[in-house]
Amino acid sequence: MKRVYAREEFCAGCKLCEVHCAVAHSEYPDDIIKAFLKQKVKPTPRVLVEENQPISFALQCRHCDDAPCTKACISGAMQKDPLTGVVINDESRCVGCWTCILVCPFGAVQRDAGGHKVASKCDLCSTNGGLPVCVQNCPNDALVFTDELWGR
Amino acid sequence: MTLSLSTPDFLIERNRDRCINCRVCVRQCANEAHIWDEEEQRVKSDDALCVDCQRCVTLCPTHALTIRKYPLEFRENANWSANAIKAIYKQAESGGILLTGMGNDQPYPIFWDHLLLNASQVTNPSIDPLREPMELKTFLGRKPEKLMMRDGKLVEDMPPQLELEVPIMFSAMSYGSISLNAIKSLAAAAEKTGIMYNTGEGGLHKDLYKYGKNTIVQVASGRFGVHPQYLEAGAAIEIKIGQGAKPGIGGHLPGEKVGLEVSQTRMIPEGTDAISPAPHHDIYSIEDLRQLIYSLKEATQYRKPVGVKIAAVHNIAAIASGIARAGADIIAIDGFRGGTGAAPLRTRDNVGLPIELALAAVDSRLREEGIRNQVSLVIGGSIRNSADIVKAIALGADAVYIGTAALISLGCHLCQKCNTGKCNWGIATQNPQLVKRLNPEIGAERAANLISAWEHEIKELLGGMGINAIESLRGNRLMLRGIGLSDRELSILGVMAAGE
Amino acid sequence: MLREGQVRIPSGCAISGIMNKRGEVFSGQDIIKSIALMHDRSNGLGGGFAAYGIYPDYPEHYAFHLYYEEQAAKEKTEQKLNSLFHVAESGKIPTRRVSSIRQAPLAWRYFVRPKPESLLEDESEDELVVRTVMHINSQIKGAFVVSSGQNMGAFKGVGFPEDMGEYFRLEEYKGNIWLAHGRFPTNTPGWWGGAHPFTLLDWSIVHNGEISSYGANKRYLEMFGYRLTMQTDTEAITYAFDLLLRKQNVPLDIAIATLAAPFWRDIERMDPERQKLFKTVRAVYGSLLLNGPFSIILGSNKGIVALNDRLKLRSLVAASQGDFLYVASEESAIREICPNPERVWAPRGGEPVIGLFEEGGNLV
Known part of the structure; x- marks a missing residue:
């Protein structure tokens, strides 16, 4: 399946991926200014730039083939789509027990800061059907979206 | 305080x-x-x-x-x-001395902007580059005065030449003054477009050997990074005497920019200042230059053209003639607007000559002496667009070097702070956090795009003049007219006034 | 108004050439008829001819054709000629009255041999002649050398070519090569010296076109000592041939590949040896490439070469019939004098038509 891979050697650490991810998953996905300034709770990015300069890279859910979060989920909200392979948290079923956060080996699941008690994680922008916004907006091509196994 | x-x-x-x-x-x-x-x-x-x-x-x-x-x-x-x-x-x-980066920014006249190009109307047809071949292939190197042939065959091979698909090259910028990612961008773009880039006095990083056939390796006064594999790696060797931004001044790469890789490439201890003396201490005169030229030719079995790069200074025509006679195959002349990683401000802004005048003077002089074909002329020092290139070739250049324009294609915004090492665009810095910002894949594509775009524009301009091979433009000053120039300037440029 | 040489004047033209490969001579009537058919390709501001084999009585003598605008020029020129050469015979070039021909200069010819003591060290007779021609043309006001080759001559002036032929009574001459030129200059004060063909020694060139590489060609030729006083393409082409063929002994096919070089894409398709050869030719002689439209006929005592630019931007047709070879700007100009040639063809751009005398050997 297609995944987002980080190319650490080109990550400028600007965190534009975080900014655009937060907007895409906000109440105003098409208006960055409203998303940040009008929405009551600051939008949360589902990608996080890990950094210890000069090293930095963006990390998001790896959509594991054998995803521990789906197994650990107590309500069946966390599911891997058998067709696309995308691991998605059905927020209507999520009870906010944080078991998924505990088991994720990458630390890629977070608590949603938006007020409702659900787990928040990368959905590969599967609702917009195209390139994930983090990849789209990376100024240095440090993120790629590909089905080839990237890197080591 | x-x-x-x-x-x-x-x-x-x-x-x-x-x-x-x-x-x-x-x-x-x-x-x-x-x-x-x-x-x-x-x-x-x-x-x-x-x-x-x-x-x-x-x-x-x-x-x-x-x-x-x-x-x-x-x-x-x-x-x-x-x-x-x-x-x-x-x-x-x-x-202290005021230091700065990039080229002279003072409001001296820009002669390119006082030269107009010709086009065909009625008496001969203009040529459409989309329909007809339009040839920009250029050879740099010594050309014999005549072709020796026997029984329809060449008696001897041509002296070694650099073959360019477009008469443009990336000028010398050392590893140290710019980042490895910037050099990788230019090297890959040169390979992609069939042109050359130049190592400057920074040696050749191990990752760059694969671009050898598109590389001009430089030998400068500090002799940093010069060893047999280095000389053999490139397609040509350039002896750097001076550069337009700081004629008569050497170079100084501060120790903080000499990290492990720079130190290995330059063959100097990590963290030490890399100081290139103002003159080569084995070249105090023209006959010494001849020795170095032939030493380098000898070292590479006469298989590579050896060029000499000088800054445009007052007596440029005579100096160039001397260099041609000293055995150089290519003379690169850098005008006073040429860029730099670091230069004393007063030198940058007050020393040297506009490249347009220097080029015209040198080309005329070499022709008067009948030795123009012995040497190729490459000029640099603020070529800003394809029209500047066409004008340079019409004045007599074989090819041009672009440095500042190449860096602008990579993202440089001409803030003139290269010397601080804090280049936010990842170009003029060795700080790994900043270097990362320039992805050489993107850089190579942008620099190659610039060359292709200019290639198209040069072809359009040539076609308009009814010319379909760049060699018919070379030194063809009838294709130029001067506007807003004094008689003296027109005569130095060797062009007629607009309307004549 | 500035005259030819002081200013560069673009022109359109008609050209025509006839040769007999066995060297048999024939009158100038045919060439006049041929060029006259292309009347509309010229505008009455220039016409001329070059004829070879016309002076069988003086085959070894250099035949100087001179135009004088004033008597003083004639005296100075003759002084110069007498000092350097033995003059075997001289006299006025015969003309007849033609109503359209006006302001003709005095036309005089001299058959001369160089005095041995006139030659500078290492100077050949040809070089002495060239030196003398350059001297007269640049130093003696009102005098102009029209041609200076052996057993050949040029006849040219301001007017339509057919009128010029009549004026110079060319039907009375018999030659084995005839070249003709009708000119359509865009502006000219009408100077007889500025008409074509242009000659040097026994080279003569008639040319149709305007080469856009002139500035590059000129400055390259100047490095080899040529002074391009006429500022015409024809002059530049003549000197290019002279440099390559006479001075540098380059084979004819290479000279042609220099002036109308094959495209790089064609060179890439050649076998490695030819590829290297043509690459070298283009690298070494790039400045002699003739760019822009042209069709030319080069004449010499050895034969003719007709050539188009490599894009074929000017018309050029060739035909053969028996021992005769014809080349002209238009097919009609050939059929006018040879209605049913055995072969008619339009040479491709850069592909030469070469006609050599069977007895004459090589062109160089």
Whole structure:
């Protein structure tokens, strides 16, 4: 399946991926200014730039083939789509027990800061059907979206 | 500490209606002009630190930033400009030489902008480059005066030549003065477009050997990174005598830029200053240059053209003639607008000659002496666009070097702070955090795009003139007319006035 | 108004050439008829002819054709000629009254041999002649050398070519090569010396076109000592041939590949040896490439070469019939004098038509 891979050697650490991810998953996905300034709770990015300069890279859910979060989920909200392979948290079923956060080996699941008690994680922008916004907006091509196994 | 009299050069304007406090600007400014105020939970700026490199402006996702010239004005004075006063404040504080980066920015005349190109009308047809072949292939190197043939076969091979698909090359910029990613970008772009890049006096990093056939390796006064494999690796060797931004001045790469890889490539201890002497200490005269030229030819079995790069100075025509007679295959002349990683400000802004005049004088002189075909002429020193190139070739150049333009294609915004090592675009820096910002894949594509775009434009201009091979433009000064020039300037340029 | 040499004047033209490969001579009537058919390709501001084999009585003598605008020029020129050469015979070039021909200069010819003592060290007779021609043309006001080759001569002036032929009574001459030129200059004060063909020694060139590489060609030729006083393409082409063929002994096919070089894309398709050869030719002689439209006929005592630019931007047709070879700007100009040639063809751009005398050997 297609995944987002980080190319650490080109990550400028600007965190534009975080900014655009937060907007895409906000109440105003098409208006960055409203998303940040009008929405009551600051939008949360589902990608996080890990950094210890000069090293930095963006990390998001790896959509594991054998995803521990789906197994650990107590309500069946966390599911891997058998067709696309995308691991998605059905927020209507999520009870906010944080078991998924505990088991994720990458630390890629977070608590949603938006007020409702659900787990928040990368959905590969599967609702917009195209390139994930983090990849789209990376100024240095440090993120790629590909089905080839990237890197080591 | 006493009071500093320096005032900011730029004003950072932040539109608070648009700023989302995402802190991209804070993270991108190596000069730390943008600051995160934890208490106020918002971004603020310090104008005094801004160099107007526009990295923050370009990356700001909401276009909330603008940089302006600082509005503070001194009392109007036609003699004492703000720059003149500020320079004195700076020197009164530091007691040192003023340093700067990039090329001469003073308002001297730009002769390219006083030259107009010809086009065909009626008496001969213009040529459409989309329909007809349009040939830009260029050979750099010594050409024999005549072809020796026997029984329809060549008696001897041509002396070694550099073959260019477009008469453009990336000029010398060393590893040290610019980042490895910047060099990788240019090397890959050169390979892609069939042209050359030049190592400068930085040696050849191990990752760059694969671009050998598109590489000109430089031998300069510090002889950094020169060893047999290095000389063999390139397609040509260039002896650097001087550069347009700082004729008569050597180079100084401060120790903080000499990290492990730079140190290995230059073959000097890590952290030591790399000082290139002002002259080559084995070249105090023209006959010494001849020795070095032939030493390098000998070392490479006469298989590679050896060029000499000099800055355009007053007596340029005679110097060039001497270099041709000393055995150089290529002479590169760098005009006074040529860029640099670091130069004394007063040298940069006051020494040398405009490349247009230097080129015209040298080409005319070499032809008068009947030795123009013995040597190829490459000029640099602020070629800004394809029309400048066409004009340069019509004046007599074989090819041009582009340095500043190439860096602009990689993102350079001409903030002239290369010497600080804080290049926010990852170009003129060795700071790994900044170097990462230039992805050589993107860089190579952008630089190659620039060459292709100019290639198309050169073809259009040639076709308009009814010319379908670049060699028919070379030295064809009838294709130029001068506008707004004195008789003296016209005669030096060897062109007629517009209307004649 | 500035005259030819003081200013560069672009022109359109008609050209025609006839040769007999066995060297048999024939009258100038045919060439006049041929060029006259292309009347509309010239505008009455220039016409001329070059004829070879016309002076069988003086085959070894250099035949100087001179135009004088004033008597003083004639005296100075003759002084110069007498000092350097033995003059075997001289006299006025015969003309007849033609109503359209006006302001003709005095036309005089001299058959001369160089005095051995006139030759500078290492100077050949040809070089002495060239030196003398350059001297007269640049130093003696009102005098102009029209041609200076052996057993050949040029006849040219301001007017339509057919009128010029009549004026110079060319039907009375018999030659084995005849070249003709009708000119359509865009502006000219009408100077007889500025008409074509242009000659040097026994080279003569008639040319149709305006080469856009002139500035590059000129400055390259100047490096080899040529002074391009006429500022015409024809002059530049003549000197290019002279440099390559006479001075540098380059084979004819290479000279042609220099002036109308094959495209790089064609060179890429050649076998490695030819590829290297043509690459070298283009690299070494790039400045002699003739760019822009042209069709030319080069005449010499050895034969003719007709050539188009490599894009074939000017018309050029060739035909053969028996021992005769014809080349002209238009097919009609050939059929006018040879209605049913055995072969008619339009040479491709850069592909030469070469006609050599069977007895004459090589062109160089």
